Amino acid sequence: MAPPMSADRFLKALSDEGLRVVEVGNWRTHHRNHKGPWGAVHGVMIHHTVTSGSEQTVRICRDGYAGLPGPLCHGVITKDGTVHLVGYGRANHAGPGDDDTLRAVIAEKRLPPTNEANTDGNRHFYGFECENLGDGQDPWPSAQLEAIEKACAALLRVHGWTAPSVIGHLEWQPGKVDPRGFTMQDMRERVAGRLK
Known part of the structure; x- marks a missing residue:
């Protein structure tokens, strides 16, 4: 059982891993905790946004849209490798998945x-939305892939987890395809290498 780290510890973990981090508004208190508990946390989930343009992507992930209020993740990783913190606590990112x-x-x-x-993933996973159209054609710049790797490794270090604690949305919920354009196995190998 791992309680979520504090928002300040989360920010420090990302910064200590060498990431460029931008704090967006009241991210520390922007959450969906009134809809249910957050924690125990067990891993990190990676998504693609199906958007383009960093400003619009961050806004959507922070505010949500009709039928799905924000935050839609804890951090948004844009194509330049910046991590934008948009919420902390329960976030609408994982949805129900496989126990x-x-x-x-x-x-x-x-x-x-x-x-x-059959299981509430919003309770159990940290979530990063990554700016990409998700069509299999939109490129994943090396700076962005490196930032995903670093963000995952940062959280794993705090909790003492290893690379199998990183999953993609497609590995959690039937019918999901994200992230599309790289494999989660490749990303887990990158994370494992960084943790060494």
Whole structure:
């Protein structure tokens, strides 16, 4: 059982990993905690935004849109590798997912195929939305991929987790495809290398 780190510790972890971090408004108190608990946390989930343009992407992830209020993640990783902190606490990013996947993440074992959505992921995962159209054509700049790697490693270091604690949305919820354009296995290998 891992309680979420404080907002200040979260910011320090990202900064200590060498990331460029921008604090957006009242991110420390912008959350959906009134909809349910946040924690225990067990891992980090990566998404793509299906947007382009950093300013618009950060705004949408902070404010949400009709039918899905923000924040939609804790941090937005834009194409230049900047991490924009938009919320802290429960965020509308993971949604319901597979309890078998959650058990595998907790045990840091190989992920099973997802076949149901019966567990509240917003409670259990830190979430990063990454600016990309998600069409398989929009490029992932090296600065952005490195920032994803560093952000994941930063949180894993604090909790004492290893690379299997990093998953993509597509590995959590049936029917999801994000992130598209790189594989989560490749990202986990990058994170494992950084943790060494």
